[in-house]
Amino acid sequence: MLTPTQRASAPQTSLSGFGRAGLFTACLLLISLISDGGPQRSAGFIHQLVLLPFTALFLFCLWSLLFVAEAAASNPLWTPRRGTFLLLFFELGTAALFLYEVHHFASVGYHLHRILTAAFFAIMLVLLAAVAAQRSPKPAYLFAVALAGYIGGVLLAIISFPLTYLRSDMMPVILWADTNVLRHVDPYITMHVADRVYDFPYLPGMIVAYLPFAGVHLDLRFASIFYVCASAGLIYWAALADRRREVAALLALFLLSPYLQYRHELYLSPHWLTLVVAFVLMQRRHFAWAAFALGIGMAIYQFSWIILPFVLLNALRRRGWFEAAKLAVLAGIGALLLAGPFLATATKRIESNTVSQWGLALHADAQPMNFSYWITYLIHPDKLLRLQALLMVAIFLFCFAKKRCATLEDTLRWIIVALTLFILCNVLVDGYFYLMLLVPMLVYTCVANGWLREPKPTPAL
Numbered sequence: 001m002l003t004p005t006q007r008a009s010a011p012q013t014s015l016s017g018f019g020r021a022g023l024f025t026a027c028l029l030l031i032s033l034i035s036d037g038g039p040q041r042s043a044g045f046i047h048q049l050v051l052l053p054f055t056a057l058f059l060f061c062l063w064s065l066l067f068v069a070e071a072a073a074s075n076p077l078w079t080p081r082r083g084t085f086l087l088l089f090f091e092l093g094t095a096a097l098f099l100y101e102v103h104h105f106a107s108v109g110y111h112l113h114r115i116l117t118a119a120f121f122a123i124m125l126v127l128l129a130a131v132a133a134q135r136s137p138k139p140a141y142l143f144a145v146a147l148a149g150y151i152g153g154v155l156l157a158i159i160s161f162p163l164t165y166l167r168s169d170m171m172p173v174i175l176w177a178d179t180n181v182l183r184h185v186d187p188y189i190t191m192h193v194a195d196r197v198y199d200f201p202y203l204p205g206m207i208v209a210y211l212p213f214a215g216v217h218l219d220l221r222f223a224s225i226f227y228v229c230a231s232a233g234l235i236y237w238a239a240l241a242d243r244r245r246e247v248a249a250l251l252a253l254f255l256l257s258p259y260l261q262y263r264h265e266l267y268l269s270p271h272w273l274t275l276v277v278a279f280v281l282m283q284r285r286h287f288a289w290a291a292f293a294l295g296i297g298m299a300i301y302q303f304s305w306i307i308l309p310f311v312l313l314n315a316l317r318r319r320g321w322f323e324a325a326k327l328a329v330l331a332g333i334g335a336l337l338l339a340g341p342f343l344a345t346a347t348k349r350i351e352s353n354t355v356s357q358w359g360l361a362l363h364a365d366a367q368p369m370n371f372s373y374w375i376t377y378l379i380h381p382d383k384l385l386r387l388q389a390l391l392m393v394a395i396f397l398f399c400f401a402k403k404r405c406a407t408l409e410d411t412l413r414w415i416i417v418a419l420t421l422f423i424l425c426n427v428l429v430d431g432y433f434y435l436m437l438l439v440p441m442l443v444y445t446c447v448a449n450g451w452l453r454e455p456k457p458t459p460a461l
Helices: 003-009 015-034 043-066 079-102 114-133 137-158 170-182 204-215 221-238 240-254 256-263 269-283 288-300 305-320 321-354 358-359 381-403 407-426 432-448
Strands: 190-195 196-198
Touching: 003 358, 015 043, 015 079, 015 256, 015 288, 015 321, 015 432, 043 407, 079 137, 079 240, 079 256, 079 269, 079 288, 079 381, 114 256, 137 256, 170 190, 170 204, 170 381, 190 288, 204 221, 204 269, 204 288, 221 240, 221 269, 240 432, 256 305, 269 288, 269 432, 288 305, 288 321, 288 358, 305 381, 305 407, 321 407, 381 407
Parallel strands: none
Antiparallel strands: 190 196
């Protein structure tokens, strides 16, 4: 039995030794593993039972990340170099998923150029092996390789996989709405495509975010490249010079995660950028601009509505009610700048497509990790939104009563808690919701570990 002195000097192999970065990686691995939850036909009772242990493990890792783990400065189990070894497996997993896509979506025109595909993955494996071989990987090189891998993967998808509503109708619907705007037609009119009928379901900011790319007739996945790279570049820029290796490793794990590469047609990257901009601005003490950026995000995607109350609570803790009111006004201005011109026709359509229609099902449409499938055995799906509202209010009141959210770290912590519970209880749970959740989790890991630069103090007059 070890004495207290021996225990203090023993190598850390506990949760604290794993550290926040390791727990973030574990959450990312679980999200990539579960991804979209499997084929549609398997999303029944047995499928949901299989998901339960994954959901429990994910929540354990997330709880540990937010409330237990430390930075693991001594004897860490997670290191940037060990993270780079994982990237090799990520790239192999991405190659396997690309091959799966070609097989599964061959009927809609998916086809890989064999020589180009083999060359891309061979080059990436060589570059990643070279990074992993270094005892202390150079942060700029690691970050550049990760960016190149992400960009190359999306470009390969653009070349090989046509953007078609028969595979995923998210980006095509945005493209149709943007085309209507460019033709001076209301984007929220009913759109008839072959034997399908579409009412544009997204917030007006989503139209604006993709409009420049639609205007020059670019594949909208080029917009994803821009927004994701801008988000990653901003986090890397905000990192301390002597901590950029760790930050680059986390960014590489996110950028090269197989699920992100597989879902080449995702549309949420503009929202991710607004979140990163807002959080980095808060870290730099530019709170007014952060609120404005978050307001822009609120016009793009509704999950930002959950984040705003905690940002305002942080303002209340820092400088009182006037500061909170000022930031609320700035967020509202940011939202109205994007959404204002569309509000007259958008409101009814959005309410119907994002809320009302999902209440008609017997169970929630939730294939990845969720609680909502099981909850709908107790309450009807159309009551889930009320449950979510109660949960959000309860979390906010707890934070208010316990004087939480006084720091950016604690604000991010409770934002992540609220978003996680909201997603788990949503009537519709898509795997890419968890990719969005990884964005504040990644920033939280960097902030809590002290890896981001603090602003220089303003000299006294």
